[in-house]
Amino acid sequence: MSVERIERRLYLDIDGTLIDTKQIKKKFIGRLADFCSVTVADIENLLNAYVELIGESTKFDPKGFAEYISQQLLDDNKKPKFKAADLANQLLDPANIIDTAFPDVSTLSHVVRSFFTHGLRLGVFSQGVTYWQQLKLLHSGVPYSLFEPDLEKIHPRKTDQSIVTKMPGGSVIVDDREDMLAPLAERADLHPIWINRKSQEKSSIPGVETIHTLRDLSRLLRRLWLGEQPTKGEQSR
Numbered sequence: 001m002s003v004e005r006i007e008r009r010l011y012l013d014i015d016g017t018l019i020d021t022k023q024i025k026k027k028f029i030g031r032l033a034d035f036c037s038v039t040v041a042d043i044e045n046l047l048n049a050y051v052e053l054i055g056e057s058t059k060f061d062p063k064g065f066a067e068y069i070s071q072q073l074l075d076d077n078k079k080p081k082f083k084a085a086d087l088a089n090q091l092l093d094p095a096n097i098i099d100t101a102f103p104d105v106s107t108l109s110h111v112v113r114s115f116f117t118h119g120l121r122l123g124v125f126s127q128g129v130t131y132w133q134q135l136k137l138l139h140s141g142v143p144y145s146l147f148e149p150d151l152e153k154i155h156p157r158k159t160d161q162s163i164v165t166k167m168p169g170g171s172v173i174v175d176d177r178e179d180m181l182a183p184l185a186e187r188a189d190l191h192p193i194w195i196n197r198k199s200q201e202k203s204s205i206p207g208v209e210t211i212h213t214l215r216d217l218s219r220l221l222r223r224l225w226l227g228e229q230p231t232k233g234e235q236s237r
Contacts, residue, residue, distance in 0.1 A: 009171040011125035016176035027096040062091040094139040101141035104214040123151025127158040
């Protein structure tokens with residue numbers, strides 16, 4: 001008689017969870033400033049205006065931003081000084097993304113090995129423009145080969161009820177934005193985890209666990225999935 005193998009899914013957000021997106025932003029802003037012969041402040045102002053135009057930062061599209069800059073930086077004849085395609089090339093250069101994964105992302109290899117016999121499958125649960133998110137995963141230093149292609153979930157708005165209801169029961173979802181976890185916490189069969197890298201504050205949302213580094217993830221997974229209780233020393237952390 002065969003025994004059905006239990007599948008346990010671990011989904012991680014990208015920006016602020018796996019990757020330090022602020023580093024990417026700093027790199028491409030500096031690069032655009034040099035390319036356009038303007039100040040960093042000029043590009044920052046254009047970026048802020050673009051984000052205000054699109055409504056929220058998770059909708060950021062490098063090609064759309066390149067088009068926006070092209071329309072804003074005009075010559076004396078009111079013609080674009082720069083082609084949008086050339087600006088997009090500056091934005092999308094992998095050099096802007098290399099080595100921007102958080103150092104503790106390296107612990108994911110250990111997590112996968114530790115839980116392999118327990119049916120762990122690693123996935124992505126992200127909000128944003130798909131090609132841009134994938135580019136960051138490929139070049140940031142994240143161990144992308146550990147992630148299952150069929151568990152790569154990148155949505156324009158991942159908190160939509162239609163998305164939340166389709167998340168497999170028992171899944172663990174790690175995100176640096178507590179507000180993104182609130183809809184998931186409404187489902188008792190999901191395990192949302194807030195990774196708060198900024199302070200020692202814990203989530204006030206019922207059902208949302210808190211960690212401060214991915215190095216704490218393995219211990220928490222053992223409690224959530226395997227029922228192991230923390231030691232007194234671990235409880236005091």
